[in-house]
Amino acid sequence: xxxxxxxxxxxxxxxxxxxxxxxxxxxxxxxxxxxxxxxxxxxxxxxxxxxxxxxxxxxxxxxxxxxxxxxxxxxxxxxxxxxxxxxxxxxxxxxxxxxxxxxxxxxxxxxxx
Numbered sequence: 001x002x003x004x005x006x007x008x009x010x011x012x013x014x015x016x017x018x019x020x021x022x023x024x025x026x027x028x029x030x031x032x033x034x035x036x037x038x039x040x041x042x043x044x045x046x047x048x049x050x051x052x053x054x055x056x057x058x059x060x061x062x063x064x065x066x067x068x069x070x071x072x073x074x075x076x077x078x079x080x081x082x083x084x085x086x087x088x089x090x091x092x093x094x095x096x097x098x099x100x101x102x103x104x105x106x107x108x109x110x111x112x113x
Contacts, residue, residue, distance in 0.1 A: 001088045003041025009092060010036050013099050015112030031110040035102040036095055037069075041082065044091065045069050046098035048078035058094075062086050 001009075010016055010028035019029050026038040037045030048066075049055030055076040058066040065084035069077040080086055080094060103111055 001082055001091060003038070003082075006041060006044065006082060006091075007038055010038065010095060010099075013112075015103075016099070030099065030103055030112060031106055033102050033106065035099045037079075043079050043081050044095065045077055045079050046094045047076055047101045048080075048094060048098070049076040050101070051076055 007018070007026070007028070011018060013028075013030065013035075015030045016028050016035070017030075019027050019034075021027060021034075024040075027034045028036040028038060035047065039045070048058050052068075052074055055068075055073075055078050058078050058080065059068070062080070062085055065081040065086050067079050068074075069079050080091060082091065
């Protein structure tokens with residue numbers, strides 16, 4: 001999956017938009033919440049589980065291509081390497097799950113239809 005395909009996949013989600021809250025760091029948001037950290041395209045940061053223990057399943061399955069995200073990892077966020085051993089369809093599923101988890105936490109009036 002190319003960085004462009006990854007970005008396009010994220011932005012195809014209902015209500016998704018691209019932001020650059022820090023210079024050089026692209027993220028995909030829904031309403032005002034980040035659901036994917038896009039970085040430079042070599043990795044993605046996703047909400048990989050409701051708990052750290054749940055998100056650790058990625059680390060066990062892909063020890064060389066998944067890691068706990070700095071600063072927010074304790075909240076279930078992981079960094080997944082693109083183009084490594086994680087299949088593209090699983091990366092898409094991780095993005096879908098991250099989007100769904102973030103949307104579920106939004107107040108109803110801010111959820112996309």
